[in-house]
Amino acid sequence: MGKFMALKQENNEKIKELEVKLKDLELKYLIKSKELDILHDITSFANEMNDLKEILDNLLSKLINMMNLKGCAIYLYDKGSNLMELKAIKGITGELIQNITVIHPKIKLLPDLKSKTEINILGNYYKIQPDAENSSISSTFLIPLLSKEEFLGLINLVPHELDKLSQNNIEMLVNIGNELGCVIKKFLESEKMQESEEKFKAITEDTSLGIIIIQDRIIKYASKGISNISEFSIEELTGLPILNFFNIIHPNERNEIKKIAIKKESGDLNAPNNISFRIFTKSGKIKWLDVHTKDIIYHSKNAILVVGIDQTEKKLTEEKLKESEEDYRKRTTILEYLNKMIIKGNSAKEVNVFFEEILELIKHLMDVKIVVTYIYEKGKKQLVLSKCIGLSEKIIPFIVNIGYNDSFLQTLMQGKKALYLDDYTIARPKFINFPLTSIIAVPIFDEGNFFGVLSVARDSSNKFSPDDLSVMLMISDILSSVISRLQYDSKLKKSEEKYRTLLETSPDHILITDLNGKIEYINRHPSDFELGTVIGKQIYEFISPEFHEDQKNVIMDVLETGCVKKVVLKGKEPLGYPAWYETQLVPLKKGEIIEKLMYIARDITDIKTSKLKILESEQKYKGIFDENITAIYVFDTEKKFMDSNQAGLDLLGYSLDELLSLSIPDVDGGTVFNEPAHATLLLGEKIENYIHNLQRKDGKMITVLNNSRPLTNENGEIIGMQSTIIDISDRIAAENTLKESEEKYRLISENINDLLAIINENNEFEFINEEIFQKYLEYNETDLLGKDIHNYINKGDLNKAGLSNLILDTIKSGDILLDTRFKHKKGFYLWLEMKIRKFTDKNGKNKALILATDISERRALEEARLEYLKDLEQEISSKSKELRTESKKLQDTLNELNITQELLMETEKLASVGLLAAGIAHEINNPLMGIINYADIVYEELEKTNSINLEIEPYSFIKEIMQQGNRISEIVNGLLSFSRQDQGVFIISDISEVIKSALLLVLPKIRRFQIDLSLDADNNIPKIPMRVQNIQQVIINVLQNSLDALNEKYGLKSKPNTKKISINIKKVFIKETEFVNVMITDNGIGIKKKNLPKVFDPFFTTKKFSKEHGVGLGLSISYGIIKAHKGEIDLKSKWGESTTVVILLPVKNENE
Incomplete structure (x- = not known):
């Protein structure tokens, strides 16, 4: 009996033990059911909702109801700020937030949560007891959100009582945290990819650049920019074979572009990446493109990215600049030749002699075969040949008889008209083999009276233009002016007409x-x-x-x-x-x-009026995910289906009886639970976030997300597996599309050659294409991101454009086109053309896209063009003044020829104009020698008589006549020496004598301005090879500058011995080479230090332009002359004190 009672008691204890285990299993089953329910809800929320906050709010509501919580909240971790951001909260608000605030600094919560995966026996879970005495919260639980050990945030749970959260609940919460962490991670990645696509799409679709992607010789992508440039729609371009696209390239460049394309396709590394060519638009217009190409990977295959910039306006500007330059050179040449003709006309004595001298100039200027002048004989009423060059004498009478008849004469004599035959053989068919086909004949008038004809002719390969006719009329004016001078009549009206012609053209x-x-x-x-x-x-x-x-x-x-x-x-x-x-x-x-x-x-x-073309986006964004179905399946250890919910049946299209007759390999094609995966589950470990394909009953393949875990009995033995399956086919497809789109726009934005940036509402940089910014401005992202763009833009350019806040001005005014200077990292500025367009991001915040092109080269071209125009205006103004000056000299010469006495009084003026004064020097010398000789004879005869005292008046005047005559002879010889035509010949000369002859020409000014001049020369100065006139010109140029400097400092009138010029000549040796050193020093105003490097530059002068001061060519010409003599010239000056010019001329010269 005792044994029986003992056995019964033992059985009762075992029954109680089994009942405890059964309750524990029931509790575990209940908790596991809750866990599966919550995991199912998490996946359902993720597939059905697009907003993360909405997902988290629904999850918190589920947790509060299921676990009887007082409140809960979810925080996400921001890596940048290392802070937790509250994303969702339910139940308790302020107290919960305060609780987190108190906990964090006391236990250094974040470092533990981020670095540890297991604390004591609680796993990925923390229990904290805050010592807040007045808090209504007795305890709080923090569960980390992890995705592959990456810390994303935490769930904060506040229960009514601490004991209600058991170890099983804790394990469930850890699993929920892991699952939720994976969902949040994928959501954040998707959101980041959306932002990336939005950013790069805004960049590429809103740029004016022409962008295409070529793959397999087909255009796979075409931007709105290339559509606007070519005028072909995006649909017409997309899918177009590249060989067909070559048809819009200009024929002159087409074959070359094809060769380059073949080289790039074959992988030739030497194929150029930057090319320029013309295209025909759809409407037939011609546009210039600068094209940059780059090899890229697009959709996992090799492709070529082509970025084109419309450079049509730049090319047109360059062509206009070339035309301006050519026009400037042409006009300068014409003015030079006309000036030479005027100079020759100033010294001419006879019409025929003058014609002989200028016919060669006309021939070179007009580029003609023949130049002919005719004199009109009024009595015979016919033209008589005067002078001709270019063709044989056999042709000349032929020319005269061709058409210069009465009808021709009437045409020329009716006012200021000309004969212009573009094709003479058409006008005179019988002379079809005549060698000249283009002829211009212009009349020469004398005060309205017809004087003769100037005619030029070319062959058929070089016909005349209307501009040539204008030049011929100018030459005719010069001839008329010279004839007028020779006939002692004023021709000032002709000069005026000449100036008006220049002005009108x-x-x-x-x-x-x-x-x-x-x-x-x-x-x-x-x-x-x-x-x-x-x-x-x-x-x-x-x-x-x-x-x-x-x-x-x-x-x-x-x-x-x-x-x-x-x-x-x-x-x-x-x-x-x-x-x-x-x-x-x-x-x-x-x-x-x-x-x-x-x-x-x-x-x-x-x-x-360059137009700003800003593109607008054509597409609206589609959602990434469509609705999916969540299914839960139970398998045995042999992979046979044991159970399924209705969602699982709907997912695969089977009934429950059909499904229970199948195993995993029947629906997955052997890809899901391969042997390693199956072995992992049998070892008691989970498989998380495994993506694979399943085959539905109807044969359709779907992509699913699989989370599986092993199922155990009460003894811990593995008896099966449970899988949560989510249909993510639509989401995967959307992600692939999104990845392709993001890849496309990212590749384009990274490879275009313009600066791209996005600024926010605070005018701060949010994005830059870093490679291009480093290329042009040397900035990287660290330098600019978060910085105010106004710190880098020239404020004067903004004020000039009426802008003060780029983002607000863009929102207010719409698109903005701005030429501005942007600060380089090294401190200087580059000119950029900025195209700014506003857009609104997905959060409704205003932002601006900036596309900037380096226009430094274009600005330089524009400035060069303006500089050329300025030079042309100055040249025309200068030549006009010279023409007026020369006309005045004509009248002065007439007066001087009529009155010898006035000629002598104007010697100073003649000396200053060089060749013009030398023209009359020969005429003066002969009678002057007669006067001196006769005076000498009279003196000798009277001296023989011994009866007359030659030292008293009036007989002493004879000696004075001889002295003054010799003085005049010295001046005349100085003029002749100065004007001697020896520019092409080096002769051995005495430098001291050359300088003295030059001093004769400036001596009147030196005396008038009361300047103390000293000349000091060593006795052993050797004679040296030189072009005498050129060296005289150098000395006069330097002395003229000294005169100007002295007068600027002391005024035209000053005390004696105040103004000083000293000339020192000596022999020196430099590196064993013998030189003559000429040093000219004045105590004038001097030259500022900043101007010293420019004194020998053409047209550089510190004096206002005038007849006396010239245009700044004196020292530049002097520099060229000394260099031609193998010598050196240097200038040293101290502002306000003095200036010294040092000239070194070699004693031996290879030119001699």
Whole structure:
């Protein structure tokens, strides 16, 4: 009985033990069911909801209800700030937040959560007891959110009572934290990829660059920029074989581009990546493209990225600049030749002699085969051949008899007209084999009387143009002016007409107004305005009203300062269209009083109105994920289906009975639970976030996300497996599409050759294409991201454009086009053309996309073009002044030839003009020698008589006559020496004598300005080889500069011995080579230190341009002369004290 009772008691204890284990299993099953329910909800929320906060809010509600919590919250970790950000909260608000705030600094929570995966027996779980005495929260639990051990944040749980959370609940929460961490990770990655796609798409679709991606010889992608450039739609370009695209390339470049494409396709590393060519647009226009190519990987295959920049406006600007340069050179050449003709005309004595001298000049200037002059004999009423060069004498009578008949003469004699035959053989068919086909004949007039004809002819390969006819008319004017001088009649009206021709043919608009703005003159050629509609009108009628105030301010500035001012104005063309002009406003003075204003306006409409083309996005973004189905399956250890929920049946399309007859290999093709994976589960370990394919009953393959874990019995033995399956087919497809899109736009933005940036509402950089910024400006992302863009843009450029805050101005005004200087990392500035467009990101925040192109080269071209135009204007002005000066000299020469006495009184003036004075020197010398000789004879005869005292008056005058005559002879010989034509020959000469002969020409000025001049030469100075006239010119140029410097410092009148010039000549040895050293020193105003490096530069001068001071060529010409003598010239100066010019000439010269 005792044994029975003992056995019964033992059985009862075992039954109780089994009941405890059964309850424990029931509790574990309940908790596991909750866990599966929550995991199912997590995956469902992730597939059904696009907003992370919405997912977290639903999850917290589920946790509070299921676990009877007082409250809970989810925090996400921000790596950048190393802080926790509250993302969702339920139940308790302020207390919970305060609780986290108290806990964190006391236990250094974050470092533990991020670095440890196991603490004591609680696993990935922390239990903390805060010592907040007045807190209503007795305890709190923090569960880390992990994804592959990456810390993403934490879940904070606040229970009503601490004991209600058991070890099983803790393990469940850890699993939930891991699952939720994976979901958050994928969501954040997807969100980041969306932002990346949005950023790169905004960059590529909003740029004006033409972008295409070529793969397998097919255009796989075409941007809106290339569509706008080519005028073909994106649909027409996408899918187009590249060979067909070559058809729009200009034929002149097509074959070369094809060769380059073949080289790149074959992998030739020497194939150029940067090329330039022309294309035909869809409408037939021709555009220039600068193209950059780069090899890329696109959709896992080799491809070529092509980025094209529309350079049409730049090319047009370059062509205009070339035309301006050519026009400038042509006009300069014409002016030089015309000036030579005028100089020869000044010294001419006879018409035929003058014709002989200038026919060769005309032949070279006009590039003709023949030049002929005819004299008109009034009595015979016919032309008589005067002079001819170029063809044989057999042709000359033939030319005369061809067509210079009465009808021809009447044509030429009816006013200022000319005969212009572009094809003479058409006009005279019977002379079909005649060698000359293009002829110009211009009349020569004398005060309205027909004097003769100047004719030039070319062969068929080089026909005349209307410009050639204009030049011939100018030459005719010069001939007429010379004839007028030779006949002692004034031809000043001809000179005036000549200047007007130059003015009227100017490419610029030139207007003259009175001080009230009333137009008094406008040149005809460029303006195309009817003069009657302009003369007498106000200048403001031709300027847009918004520029009136600026114009008035500029006029006031010119009137106050007397200086030339530049301004850009908007006006209108003759047909009324708006036009932009870059205008110089020049004061016209009489003495020091401004009487009128001259406007010189250059049309810059084409440059000013460059259009800004900003592209807009065409596509709206699609959602990444479609709705998916979550399924839960139970398998035995042999992979046979044991159970499934309805979602699982719906997912695969089977009924429950059909599914239970299948095993895993029947639906997965042997890819899911291969032997290593199956072995992992049988070892008691989980398989998480495994992506694979399943085959539905209807044969369709779907992509799923699989999370599996082993199932155990009460003894811990593995009896099966449970899998949570989520259909992510749509999400995978969307992710692949998103990856392709992000890859495409990222590749494009990284490889275009322009600067790209995005700024936020605070004008701070959020994005830059770092490689291009480093290329042009040497900035990297660290330098710019988060920095205010205004710190790098020239504030003057912003103010000029009326901008103060780029992001606000863009939001207010829309798209902005801005030319500005941007600060380089090294401190200097580059010119950029910025195209700024606003856009709104997915969070509704305003941002701006900036596309910037380096336009430094274009700005340099524009500045060079303006500089050329300025030089041309100065040259025309200078030549016009010279022409007027030469005309005045003509009249002076007439007076000097008529009165010998006046000629002697004007010796100083003749000396200053060199060759012109030398022209009359020969005429003076002969009678002067007679006077001296006769005086000498009289003196000798009287001396023989011994009856007359030759030392008393009036007999002493005879000796004075001889002395003064010899003085005049010295001056004449000095002029002849100066004008001697020895420029091409080196002769052995005495440098001291050469300098003395040069001093004769400036001695009158030295005396007039009371300058103390000293000349000191060593006795052993050797004679040296030189071009005498050239060395004299150098000495005169240097002395003239000394005179100017002395007068600038002391004034024209000063005390004696104040102004000093010293000339020292000595022999020196430098590196065993013998030189003659000439040192000229003055105590004048000197030269500023900053100007010393430029004194030998052409056209450099510190003096205002005038007849006396010239245009700054003296020292430049002197430098060239000394270098031609194998010598050296140097200048040393101290501002306000003195200047010394040192000239070294070799004693032995290879030119001698």
